[in-house]
Amino acid sequence: MNHAFVSLGSNIDSEHNMPEALRHLALHCRLVAVSPVYETTPVGNTQQPNFLNAAALIETDLTAAELKARVLQVIEQELGRVRTEDKNAPRTIDLDITLYADQDLDAGSFAFNDPDILRYAHVAVPLADIAPQRRHAATGQTLQEIAQCLPTSELLSRPDVMLWPEGKHKPIKER
Numbered sequence: 001m002n003h004a005f006v007s008l009g010s011n012i013d014s015e016h017n018m019p020e021a022l023r024h025l026a027l028h029c030r031l032v033a034v035s036p037v038y039e040t041t042p043v044g045n046t047q048q049p050n051f052l053n054a055a056a057l058i059e060t061d062l063t064a065a066e067l068k069a070r071v072l073q074v075i076e077q078e079l080g081r082v083r084t085e086d087k088n089a090p091r092t093i094d095l096d097i098t099l100y101a102d103q104d105l106d107a108g109s110f111a112f113n114d115p116d117i118l119r120y121a122h123v124a125v126p127l128a129d130i131a132p133q134r135r136h137a138a139t140g141q142t143l144q145e146i147a148q149c150l151p152t153s154e155l156l157s158r159p160d161v162m163l164w165p166e167g168k169h170k171p172i173k174e175r
Helices: 014-028 064-078 121-130 143-149
Strands: 002-010 030-034 038-040 051-060 094-101
Touching: 002 014, 002 064, 002 121, 014 030, 014 051, 014 064, 038 121, 051 121, 064 094, 094 121, 121 143
Parallel strands: none
Antiparallel strands: 002 051, 002 094, 030 051, 038 051
């Protein structure tokens, strides 16, 4: 079974599109854990609404390429994502594989590490919420350590937006 961490983001009808994206994701994969939701200011094009961001850990039989093409991009299309030349344009939903392992999650290494984990708190903090002790392959740091090094002044916790049943935002058990 393959394990992937998927980052979710939306700034168009976010309170509807974030849970809807997760519901669609659950139709194709097994949801293991979901982070709390954060509101963040936009990156790049700041003349747009704030984003809601979260992360999910899933199990799938798909490769990373299959997961992206057959599941994540399809969900984005179903929820009305319009891609433009501006990679920071407003969007109904953005689903990105941030970590992917085509082996046992407990082995501790990932075949794919999104470089944005090291750059943006809105990516690193939700990941650290659900897997604080997982190590980044390039740096050896835990996700918690990475999240603590990034400025979080632009992150606002949004407990009013529930993506996962209450009480399920606990980190996965580390062995």
